[in-house]
Amino acid sequence: MKNITLYQPGNSIFHYCDSRTKLVLILCFAVLAFLYFNPLIPLALMLVVLVLNVVATKSYALTNALTKLFLIIILFFLVIHGFTNPLGKTPAVFWGHPLTIPFFGTYTLEGAYYGLTFGFRIATVALITLLYVSTTHPIEVVRGLVKLGLPYNFGFMILMSLQLIPISNREAKTIISAQRARGLVEHNLWEKLKSLVPLFVPLVVSSLERMETMAMALEARGFGYTEHPTQLHEVKFTARDIIIIASAIILLVIGLVLRFKYGRLSWIDHLNSWGNIFWPG
Amino acid sequence: MAKVAEVVNLRYVYPGGVEALKSINLVLEKGTKVAIIGQNGSGKTTLAKHFNGLLKPTSGKVFVNGIDTATKSTGELARYVGYVFQNPNHQLFSKTVKEEIEFGLKNIGLKGEALRERLIETLDFFGLRPLAFKQPLSFSSGVRKLVALASVYAMRPPILFLDEPTTGQDHPGKVKIGQMIEKMAHEGHTIVVITHDMNFVSRFTERVVVMAQGEIIRDGTPAEIFADRETMEKAHIEPPQIFALARKLAEDGIEINALSPREMAAAFVSRGLTG
Numbered sequence A: 001m002k003n004i005t006l007y008q009p010g011n012s013i014f015h016y017c018d019s020r021t022k023l024v025l026i027l028c029f030a031v032l033a034f035l036y037f038n039p040l041i042p043l044a045l046m047l048v049v050l051v052l053n054v055v056a057t058k059s060y061a062l063t064n065a066l067t068k069l070f071l072i073i074i075l076f077f078l079v080i081h082g083f084t085n086p087l088g089k090t091p092a093v094f095w096g097h098p099l100t101i102p103f104f105g106t107y108t109l110e111g112a113y114y115g116l117t118f119g120f121r122i123a124t125v126a127l128i129t130l131l132y133v134s135t136t137h138p139i140e141v142v143r144g145l146v147k148l149g150l151p152y153n154f155g156f157m158i159l160m161s162l163q164l165i166p167i168s169n170r171e172a173k174t175i176i177s178a179q180r181a182r183g184l185v186e187h188n189l190w191e192k193l194k195s196l197v198p199l200f201v202p203l204v205v206s207s208l209e210r211m212e213t214m215a216m217a218l219e220a221r222g223f224g225y226t227e228h229p230t231q232l233h234e235v236k237f238t239a240r241d242i243i244i245i246a247s248a249i250i251l252l253v254i255g256l257v258l259r260f261k262y263g264r265l266s267w268i269d270h271l272n273s274w275g276n277i278f279w280p281g
Numbered sequence B: 001m002a003k004v005a006e007v008v009n010l011r012y013v014y015p016g017g018v019e020a021l022k023s024i025n026l027v028l029e030k031g032t033k034v035a036i037i038g039q040n041g042s043g044k045t046t047l048a049k050h051f052n053g054l055l056k057p058t059s060g061k062v063f064v065n066g067i068d069t070a071t072k073s074t075g076e077l078a079r080y081v082g083y084v085f086q087n088p089n090h091q092l093f094s095k096t097v098k099e100e101i102e103f104g105l106k107n108i109g110l111k112g113e114a115l116r117e118r119l120i121e122t123l124d125f126f127g128l129r130p131l132a133f134k135q136p137l138s139f140s141s142g143v144r145k146l147v148a149l150a151s152v153y154a155m156r157p158p159i160l161f162l163d164e165p166t167t168g169q170d171h172p173g174k175v176k177i178g179q180m181i182e183k184m185a186h187e188g189h190t191i192v193v194i195t196h197d198m199n200f201v202s203r204f205t206e207r208v209v210v211m212a213q214g215e216i217i218r219d220g221t222p223a224e225i226f227a228d229r230e231t232m233e234k235a236h237i238e239p240p241q242i243f244a245l246a247r248k249l250a251e252d253g254i255e256i257n258a259l260s261p262r263e264m265a266a267a268f269v270s271r272g273l274t275g
């Protein structure tokens, strides 16, 4: 069965560190990505994050739908901003000619600069988040959030629903089989719509029944007896976590210092060729 | 006897790689009551799902009424093979028993007078007429099961599979299902029951197919199968108590082949083994 969460089992350093450590990592990279206004630094950050992803989940890091989606989004930004960004003033040259399309205008270097900057920024944040969700078991995600102050009951509820997804999935399959065995065919859209009733009613009914049983079973085992139950698994920071957090924070501090000393490091006002976009000329 | 279905060298491997069936050969005959038994995971359900195309063979063939099931969808095969799932809650969705039964009938294209006739026939067959306008899910588990059975039988499939029909049923519930099975077989339908309930098997079926690890290891009458100690052990099956008793008696030199307490008592009487 196709996995519903993005979690990829493995044994990289990111699989073993605390889920809160990875949240710190997300925060640092997100701030760094938006600190400067040029495509170069977000690109570097994005590549670093991609490498971290590959370290953690090997080929999955590059082949999953999310990574592909964000690479496409960068391309999309590059095209859209190139033609439409209001900052645009220097026409870009394609084999000796500027490129103009009706209604949108001319493709500009400023637009490309802007589009790439934003594309890389967003991809950086998305991919560092992917690192978090693909190396953290959903249970660990919730445990970390509970440690950070999410109410226990709320966290438990999320966990429960996560665990119910595969069960409901299997049940849905059985129900579909049961109705097909009764001659249900779904050739066209209308038949598909009609078939929703025989599929959904049993699914809802059996889910409700299971909830009820589960609620009783939980109460019978003392759930809700105290507001602050002891944890089944204590989550603790280890040396590994401290090293990761320390490196991330050092990087962030360096970034902030440079930002205050040298400003946004933007060269959007000095563009006159394609090469300028990545390096001030 | 006329054959209604045939399985030839069926092998099935689940997408995960589990080889659930290895080279199954089986012929089902018209109007017979067949039990498929075997321990958990022996492949009973997997085999049954091949008859109405819910699963398609990895290799080998399954024919129903002469049709290769690999070439038809489950919806199309529904008129030839009925399948009642273990949990009636996975099937029932209508506001009334009447609508529940009509669902399958409409799916196979019945309408008007023919539909009404079939509906009434079915309600009467299962004694559900007084409940026709009640909500199926409001009934006890025994009646729900009966409604689920009726809703499939209504389509009059030549072959009808029942997956674990007696699980969770009390004694009257089991007897009712057993009687319905006899009645349906009497009408010429082939009934295949997948079950772990050996008393039910010895009481209501006439042929037993024993499965173990994806293979059919034995095929015969209940009396033959349950008396066969080796097969019972291989399939990890505990025969009905009457067979255990017969075996103990056999050890003492008294050979009696009885399927029910009544038969055994009759055998005692006829041999003068009273008191």
Ligand SMILES: Nc1ncnc2c1ncn2[C@@H]1O[C@H](COP(=O)(O)OP(=O)(O)OP(=O)(O)O)[C@@H](O)[C@H]1O
Pocket (backbone or CB within 6 Å): B014, B015, B016, B018, B019, B020, B038, B039, B040, B041, B042, B043, B044, B045, B046, B047
């Ligand atoms: N959807 C599935 N995906 C992968 N393997 C499966 C699937 N369904 C069943 N199996 C495996 O196939 C084998 C046969 O299963 P099957 O359900 O046919 O057994 P069964 O005889 O019906 O058992 P039970 O008495 O528990 O109903 C088992 O090893 C089982 O784990």
Ligand SMILES: [Mg+2]
Pocket (backbone or CB within 6 Å): B044, B045, B046
């Ligand atoms: Mg089964």
